[in-house]
Amino acid sequence: MNISKPKGTKDIFFDEINVWQYVEENIIKVCKEFNIGEIRTPVFESTALFKRSVGDSTDIVNKEMYTFEDKGFRSITLRPELTAGVVRAYIENGMSSLPSPLKFWYRGNMYRYERMQKGRYREFSQFGVEIIGSDSNLADIESISVAYALFKRIGLSSHIVISLNSIGCTKCRNIFIQALKEYIKPNLNKMCDTCKVRFEKNPMRMIDCKEKGCKDILAKAPVITDYLCEDCRVDFQGVQNMLKALDIPFVLDNTIVRGLDYYNKTVYEITSKDLGLSVGGGGRYDGLVSILGGVQTPAVGFAIGMDRVVILLQQLGLDKQISKKVDLYFAIIDKDAEVISRKITSKLREMGYVVDIDIQRRSFKAQLKYADKIKARYVCIIGKNEIKNNTCIIKNMEDGKQLEVKLEIDEIINRLL
Numbered sequence: 001m002n003i004s005k006p007k008g009t010k011d012i013f014f015d016e017i018n019v020w021q022y023v024e025e026n027i028i029k030v031c032k033e034f035n036i037g038e039i040r041t042p043v044f045e046s047t048a049l050f051k052r053s054v055g056d057s058t059d060i061v062n063k064e065m066y067t068f069e070d071k072g073f074r075s076i077t078l079r080p081e082l083t084a085g086v087v088r089a090y091i092e093n094g095m096s097s098l099p100s101p102l103k104f105w106y107r108g109n110m111y112r113y114e115r116m117q118k119g120r121y122r123e124f125s126q127f128g129v130e131i132i133g134s135d136s137n138l139a140d141i142e143s144i145s146v147a148y149a150l151f152k153r154i155g156l157s158s159h160i161v162i163s164l165n166s167i168g169c170t171k172c173r174n175i176f177i178q179a180l181k182e183y184i185k186p187n188l189n190k191m192c193d194t195c196k197v198r199f200e201k202n203p204m205r206m207i208d209c210k211e212k213g214c215k216d217i218l219a220k221a222p223v224i225t226d227y228l229c230e231d232c233r234v235d236f237q238g239v240q241n242m243l244k245a246l247d248i249p250f251v252l253d254n255t256i257v258r259g260l261d262y263y264n265k266t267v268y269e270i271t272s273k274d275l276g277l278s279v280g281g282g283g284r285y286d287g288l289v290s291i292l293g294g295v296q297t298p299a300v301g302f303a304i305g306m307d308r309v310v311i312l313l314q315q316l317g318l319d320k321q322i323s324k325k326v327d328l329y330f331a332i333i334d335k336d337a338e339v340i341s342r343k344i345t346s347k348l349r350e351m352g353y354v355v356d357i358d359i360q361r362r363s364f365k366a367q368l369k370y371a372d373k374i375k376a377r378y379v380c381i382i383g384k385n386e387i388k389n390n391t392c393i394i395k396n397m398e399d400g401k402q403l404e405v406k407l408e409i410d411e412i413i414n415r416l417l
């Protein structure tokens, strides 16, 4: 019986894994530079965590969660996102008593039972940052800056667009929602079924409906930024001014509301024109810590879809420079060379060179063929004569030129440079 992987999951290996590692290495570097510490939380959590935080009226909670009962009859859910888990960990570990703000980054697999398409999987990976404890819009700036720095570092900053909006605080948003509902009410029967449900349960979500008919009706609907209270207006203007001053490009888009219930004030979506998809999104979520039982604590954060970042790098051909090269392959023709070549290999590996060596006692021809396949830059050949003379032959695999050098580490390194 052949067993295949579940729908919406992937096996990642060879060239593609190099691209993932490249992105991950840059995430670690950028986060270190921003003094952001990593946090790892469980892949599964109590279902109640997501119901309470992500919200009962969202697609994620209603349709997409991988929920099951464990052997102790607890309702468990594979995390569909990680903000809730980070905030739970913040509260549970008493972090509110620590010097604030706290800055965390995470990376991990998320699970959503979605309809499969390119860039949309049931198991996918996100990198995210959460900054907990600052109500200043400088924290919003810091979080957008990290996301932008990562895209810049991996060569994608000119291939993404940051679309910014403010959805205000509960006070101004409620006034806006009233106005929105009044505008929509006479047209509600012309809107899609999802919007009809959202009209009652989560009117903000109607704004980002992709149905043509709904979009037409919404084109003339009131916009949230016209309803912001003075505090939210000044806050949002401050974010824009600072981004401009820092040369972080953005566009304003008042249809950005974010899918989840817990956001307020500045929210943003990062999209890729090349993919025609969102690659990330984030915003402020001042209410979430208290919703989950902690003391009221302001917070901001974002999540970037790593699968889509990898696809984008591949689509733009930027992955070509990433593939890791083997510096040297040791081809052993004589059994007596096995120990010495392994000793030299170990030394070179300790020094950071990527070195591969025959582990099959294959013919010389087969070894050369293999070295070519793994794209080794050089091959070091040691046969009977070389052992006798205490030398080795270094073959440049690009131009085929060969040179005999002393069987000494410095001599070999000189050739690799």
Ligand code: AMP
Pocket (backbone or CB within 6 Å): 081, 112, 114, 119, 120, 121, 122, 123, 124, 125, 126, 259, 278, 279, 280, 281, 303, 304, 305, 306, 307, 308
């Ligand atoms: P969200 O948590 O829904 O705001 O998503 C943040 C980012 O995660 C999106 O911009 C996508 O890049 C990525 N993402 C969300 N859902 C999926 C999925 N099913 N498959 C792949 N990436 C996803």
